Amino acid sequence: MPADQGHLIHNNILERFARLNTSGRLAHAYLFVGPAGIGKRDTARAVAKLVNCLAPGGFRPGCDCASCRKTEAGNHPDVYVVHREADRQELRAELIRDLMERFNLRVWEGRMRVGIILNAEDMNTVAQSVFLKTLEEPAPKTLLILTASQSGLLLPTIVSRCQPVYFFQLGYAELAEWIKNEYHVEPVEAAALARFGQGSPGRVRELGPGFLGTRNGIIDEFIMARDGESAVKAYCADRDSARIFLEVILTFFRDVTLIRRGLGAEYLIHADRIEAARTLAARYSDEDLDRIVEQAVSAIRGAGEYMNVKVAVMLLKELMRKP
Ligand SMILES: [Zn+2]
Structure with missing residues (x-):
């Protein structure tokens, strides 16, 4: 080694x-x-x-x-x-x-x-x-x-x-390089983790290497899925995980919005999941996205009280369900 x-x-x-x-x-x-x-x-x-x-x-x-x-x-x-x-x-x-x-x-x-x-x-x-x-x-x-x-x-x-x-904050590139070596992940995944962790090594350490799997679960089993109830059970079981759950949703839909505005992978947080984001960019209108993002933001604000979060999450799923 x-x-x-x-x-x-x-x-x-x-x-x-x-x-x-x-x-x-x-x-x-x-x-x-x-x-x-x-x-x-x-x-x-x-x-x-x-x-x-x-x-x-x-x-x-x-x-x-x-x-x-x-x-x-x-x-x-x-x-x-x-x-x-x-x-x-x-x-x-x-x-x-x-x-x-x-x-x-x-x-x-x-x-x-x-x-x-x-x-x-x-x-x-x-x-x-x-x-x-x-x-x-x-x-x-x-x-x-x-x-x-x-x-x-x-x-x-x-x-x-x-x-x-x-010692000042590391640049994203240095942090991503560290994540790549530390967690043995692909460069594009390391970049996603660095960006989601807002460039903070302490925050990235808190999220840990398991974050990418959790995030993919939230994207595939909640955001992309028709019915998200099992994902809520799996990834939204307490206050801390609920917060991450909501932040993944918010940042992912932020990516979708940027794709609809014609911006490329270099602007995205979850650039390694750009295909899924493109699918949603084609599915939703700008108005749909505004409503979803607004609901995600208000759910994060209420995340201090866990019971409210569960209600807010199901409301969010309702908004995401296209007829
Ligand atoms: Zn030496």
């Missing part, structure tokens, strides 16, 4: 680190700032691989050299990843002390020691003061990477001693 398969790596940031590393201009400490689930951890691990990579041509994501393989497996002797233990509220100072002690040892196998502190805002104030000492007296050949979604919880003295690296 390629070493970086399924990782959410921000290539622009990785390339910046590659340039700094080649020219010997790496700083001692970096603070990766950005929303949770955006790929800070995976990118930090890729940087840890990069600085110790043994590949002759330099590091590329997916590198399978001995050093990158160890970092991936979590057993590289010079790469330490620290995070809050699952049963604790805070990241304990002992873990930071332990990291500092390791930094005082020699470099074992790599060119550099890398310490990664995940969700650094989990450090309690004692841990943060201990950590501050590491920043004030940096050991040679060390690289520290902190990740944080709320850097406001970190001591200003820590923030000011780290180079900030900001």
Whole structure:
């Protein structure tokens, strides 16, 4: 398995680190700032691989050299990843002390020691003061990477001693590429999932690889079917699934409307289901579509109350049933 398969790596940031590393201009400490689930951890691990990579041509994501393989497996002797233990509220100072002690040892196998502190805002104030000492007296050949979604919880003295690296939302193309590798789906399906997830990796993870099957079920067994009752039982059983059910209907009919206006696959959310959307574009008038979309929107608004949703869904089916 390629070493970086399924990782959410921000290539622009990785390339910046590659340039700094080649020219010997790496700083001692970096603070990766950005929303949770955006790929800070995976990118930090890729940087840890990069600085110790043994590949002759330099590091590329997916590198399978001995050093990158160890970092991936979590057993590289010079790469330490620290995070809050699952049963604790805070990241304990002992873990930071332990990291500092390791930094005082020699470099074992790599060119550099890398310490990664995940969700650094989990450090309690004692841990943060201990950590501050590491920043004030940096050991040679060390690289520290902190990740944080709320850097406001970190001591200003820590923030000011780290180079900030900001993580912004991935583009749809990068997200689709990640989905394709992570879920082993066709590119056109990956694109549909990225668009339906509104470009948010966190939302895409929530939907999961099973989403495409669910969505196809909703399209085939409810939207395209004459009678949709069994689909409602299967895909609309609680409040959360009802919401997804309605969003699939809404976004699919949005696609149908765009096809009727002469727009092509590149404008669609469910481009991989364009044939089904074309069938409906021929079946319904613009007025029909307006009514269906309007009803779907009002059903989503009422989705907080599950009983209303069931009624709204059956009303929707009524509108979709052409004589
Ligand atoms: Zn490598």
